[in-house]
Amino acid sequence: RVILIDETGRVADGDQIMALFAKHWAEAGRLNKGTLVATVMSNLGLERFLENRGLNLLRTPVGDRYVVEAMRAGGFNLGGEQSGHIVMTDYATTGDGLLAGLHFLAGMVTIGQRASDLAKVFATIPQTLKNVRFDAGSAPLDDENVQKVITTGEADLAGSGRLLIRKSGTEPLIRVMAECEDEALMHDVVDRIVAEISRVAG
Incomplete structure (x- = not known):
């Protein structure tokens, strides 16, 4: 995996890195079928960023193996996860943090901009995640x-955000994630759902 920290100390996660690569690859005619493959956990801001540029976001279940499977099935060459798995099948068959980091550094040199100019590609939508054990x-x-x-x-979130509820694949947990520009509404929705799941789960 790769997570970048610019010269101001700001962190750029996998979503920002994928957005940067997708933007420049598309401009160079290198982004296969104008599509980036990412998981359901990627920020809504990434999806809107791509849509505004006429590009597509194909979402998969959580896990880089699902990203790779979708890329192979659809003939796509760029994908990854918010957590920092970046898959570039023009260069490697799986995610490679060192490779992704080198591509980012190469972009800094080619474009002639600082890391802070490149690492904040889109405005993230507020996101919260809570777990309920059952x-x-x-x-x-x-x-x-x-x-x-x-x-x-x-x-409640329709039109302004999204809601994702799924069981963990590794623990007896239900993950409740929401994104919304209205943070108060976002937290209210998640808290209501978590409370009801907790009540039922005992």
């Missing part, structure tokens, strides 16, 4: 009241 074998997401509060939350 007993193995139980299915709190199937509960009718949980489904109702999720549906209400999706309606």
Whole structure:
């Protein structure tokens, strides 16, 4: 993985790095099918950034293996995760942090800009993530009241954000993630859903 820190101390995560690469690759005619592959965890700001440039974001489940599978199936050459996995199949078959870091540095030299000028490609949408532990074998997401509060939350965020609820693939946790320009609304939606899942999960 690769995470960059510019000369001001600001962190650029995988989303910002992918946005930078996608922008410049598209301008050079190198971004296959005008598409970037990323997971459901990538920020909504990345999606809007690409849409404004006529580019596509193909989302996959969490995990770089799903990103690679989608890239191979669709013939795409750039993908990755918010966490810093960057996959560039023109150069390697899997994510390579050193390779991604070198490409960023090469961009600094070629474009002639500082890291801080390149590392903030788009404005991120506020995002929050909370986890709820549940007993193995139980299915709190199937509960009718949980489904109702999720549906209400999706309606509340419609047009201004998004809601993602999924089971962890490694722990007995349900992850509740929301993004919204209205942070108060975002936290309210997540807190309501977490409270109901926690009640059902015991």
